[in-house]
Amino acid sequence: MSSLSLRELYEGFRDPRTIRALVKKIEIEADKLGRDIHIMEVCGGHTHSIVKHGLHQLMPQNIHFIHGPGCPVCVLPKERIDHAYRLAMQSDVILVTLGDMIKVPGSKGSLQDARAQGADVRYVYSPLDTLRIAKENPDKKVIFFAIGFETTTPMTAALVGHVINEKIDNIFFHINHITVPEPMKVLLDAKRSKIDAFIGPSHVSVISGAKIYKVFPEAYHTPVVVCGFEPVDILEGILMLLKQRNDNRCEVEIEYTRSVTPEGNLVAQKLIDTFFEKRNHFRWRGIGDIAQSALQLREEFAYLDAEKIYSDLLPNHQIDDHKQCICGEILMGAANPCECKLFGNACTPSSPLGSCMVSSEGACAAYYRYGNMR
Template sequence: MSNIDYIKDFRDSKRIQALAKLIQKEVDRNINIMEVCGGHTHTIMKYGLKQLLPEEIDFIHGPGCPVCIMPKERIDHAIALAQDEDNIVATLGDMIRVPGSRSSLQKERAKGKNIKVVYAPFDVLKIAKENPDKKVIYFAIGFETTTPMTTALIERVVKENIKNVYFHINHVLVPPPIKAIMDSGEAKIDAFIGPSHVSVIAGAKIYKEIVDLYKTPVVVAGFEPVDIMESILWIIRQFKENRREVEIQYKRAVSWEGNVKAQEMINKYLEPREVFRWRG
């Protein structure tokens, strides 16, 4: 059995070019594809994939990342909490520079407010134990990918009976915005490239409703250029064969059911709300 290099082999120019030729040969209609995840958009841009594809294939860039879509009022919440000298606001570094209505967490930290950047949610435990007289508020962000880490932190706080850790939950889900886009009546989307890391946690099953409701193929793809090119080819073949299905291209990491233990942890501590406004 030959060894697979999961970096070089999935960025190999000969494989990318071969897939481009197959796509050129097999495409027989215009297809508007939305890549939901900003990671895929980055790969498309970085490797010039659009320039390799026939004009029949067009990308409609999706919602992006959980940082980009965070509404100003939620950042305003974190800024307001940081004004209290008894509070320490902790969050992942991605959120620091994102502007609220009048300021950002970075600007407030520069003014001396007690705002901590954590590299992982469990860093909050150390901050809380070192500051027993402060309320440590974890401003949690992310799609399904990072939600289990927040719930694992909640469980540790509960088990260790830590009294000075609080949570401001801002986790978001992928299927609802897809449905909102399709229900708007303005979308001209024929197929979706499903996000990678979200699907590792939630499983490819979360896209079945999208396929059933809108008759749009969904192919869950890895982040490398070969992954994306192969996924486009699979989408083309679904249309040629008159199929509308959820397919998993990223089989080296994604399953239909996903990480069941992580899902159980999420369901134990969190529940979806009716409305969560997105920026943009």
């Protein structure tokens, strides 16, 4: 056992001398590379950390970050936020979701607005808290509005398991769980794509394992390094990517070895597979329709699926973002948030007009909050 406290341990991952030494090594490798390299950090947590700690300002001129779509709240299209709003407005419904969802505006308003109009909306830290809410309110239909990547899906699956095994008849689900590799492929396939390498998401990889990225070196000749969220983790990951390029290697590597393995959490994967299957299509805000990029309850559990039960109430027409929003360009690496005319004036975290400003992990929100853009 390490004798370091958690605080001391994490101070080590932010140690200025270690950071300076890593930046020096990155400069040497970047110089050796001798050309521009565009690195996409897929996960919004990495975007947040890069901008918060000013890591983009420490990079040599030929290293460019592209901020990816890995914020599940940001990429949820407005029409699905409207679903949550409409469900919440039913007098016999308690809508339960995770905290990030409460302030996100749809075309009718946010769940916070619904609550102001009398809707019963509750947010929980763990989906399993829904069991208690349902027990305390036997006359209400409790709908869990599930969001998140592979990271949070096992918790929703565990809740589904409880509902089935304990024959609970007043909990239902609106599933918005999405998966990471499919949008990465879409972004690489895009004509305007500039992506040369990926910093792979860490929490997703704890569950799914780094194996899910094998396709990128094999079919796209694009390396992936799965990194932790601390500055030293991210700099180490950038160094590993540069070394791969300079050594003529193209692989999936794990920097975040303290939590991620190639295989991931097999128990969690089995739990997900028991209750969920892939949806044919799912629209991502800022990117568009992506095949096989989201999950739904398996057919045998359709009786728990609020999207099917309330299908008459939940319109599926597309609701677009503001015409001047350039989130699509930002996600492709073709623009950065400051190039948007709406950034910081018409579009702010309290009144977001596009996906990247919606949650603190979105690129525009991170730039707005920390203001230390290049």
